Amino acid sequence: MPVPAPVLYPPFNIVRLSHVEYGVTDLAASRAFYVDTLGLQVTHEDGDSIYLRAMEERGHHCIALRQAGTACARVLGFKLYDEPDLDRAEAFFRGKGLPVDWIERPYMGRTLRTRDPFGVPLEFYVKMDRLPPIHQKYALYRGVKPLRIDHFNMFASDVDASVAFYTELGFRTTEYTEDDETGKLWAAWMHRKGGVHDVAFTNGTGPRLHHTAFWVPNPLAIIDLLDLMSTTGYVGNIERGPGRHGISNAFFLYIRDPDGHRIEIYSSDYQTVDPDLEPIRWSLTDPQRQTLWGAPAPRSWFEEGSLFEAAELVESRLTAQPIIAP
Incomplete structure (x- = not known):
């Protein structure tokens, strides 16, 4: 492992x-x-x-x-x-x-x-600063009804090195994708708060921010958002999904903001609080790792991300071919 x-x-x-x-x-x-x-x-x-x-x-x-x-x-x-x-x-x-x-x-x-x-x-x-609770002010709920920020996913030129460093910080790996030929990590999901991840690392030119994710109450909130976006001028901002990930088991949708920053809407992963929980391994050749069901990810999902301010980009050290939609 x-x-x-x-x-x-x-x-x-x-x-x-x-x-x-x-x-x-x-x-x-x-x-x-x-x-x-x-x-x-x-x-x-x-x-x-x-x-x-x-x-x-x-x-x-x-x-x-x-x-x-x-x-x-x-x-x-x-x-x-x-x-x-x-x-x-x-x-x-x-x-x-x-x-x-x-x-x-x-x-x-x-x-x-x-x-x-x-x-x-x-x-x-x-x-x-702490603010008064609003989770029961249901008149304020609109859009996708976002409950909380859930995780960051980053492109990393060396996923093994990123995982090693964040492990030092106390992040624990819950799931990972391994390239069968080299034994190197293609991607990894790491947590502190007891969900599948607070941070994740995906192979690619990095460092770049792949996406920020928000937890929502249920998959129907995602369907509501799709209806809203498709009728208010944002249909072109829908990038991928809805679908269900194999890794994390999450029901997901990926959208882009007006500047191209990617946002994931996310629901239905699982608890990981046990300190001796064993990480789940996925092969890079397993097509269900990224999409248990739903359309394959488009090329933009693998290639585009937000630049970090003042960060110097490094090309990926792992050459492997993910599944890309035609």
Whole structure:
């Protein structure tokens, strides 16, 4: 098995993924997509930015949209367990020779900004402004009824190296795809919060953000979103699905925002809290690994992703042919 053994007592304690910040080229167009169509709730907006949360979230935001000259993914955020973990995280990244900086962030407490060894911009915090619950304010539910942010998926030029590093951080692998000829990882799914994944890595030119995913109540919410998008000018933004993944068992839909940032709508994966849960292996030649049922993924799904701000791209080290729709 190519995945490393889990680190059950990591150098600092990551609770879960928290938020993503996107650079967008037209803030009004992005607002129409994320608020009026997907149904995320605005927690703050001004002329340069919009902060959003999903219906079950008590933290101030899970997405920040900022007006930018070029579309990009600016940072991925993670919540830590307690204040001492921030100092331990600083020592860990500094010890790896990676940049560390304490920054001021709106609506957040002390925040550590760094990068992983591959160039993915990361930030860690403990405290974010807490907002009143809205999960029972059903009049606010619209669009796909997003409940919470679920995971990030990233293109990685060396998936084995990415998995090794994030294993050090305490992420545990739940499922992985292995190339039978080389024994190398094509993709891997890793978690902290007890679902199938908080982060995933897919073979490709990287680092790039493949998608951000949101958990929804049930598959019917996805059908409702498809009806809405197809009649409000967004039918061309539907990229893949609906369908069901073999890996994760999730019912899924992939859509693109006005700048091309990919969003997955996601439901029905499974619990992974046991620390001795064995990872599930999939062969790259198994056609049901990515699509248990439904149309195969289009070429764009394998080739296109959001650039991380200031990250240097590296071509994939693994040449293998996935299944691509005609």
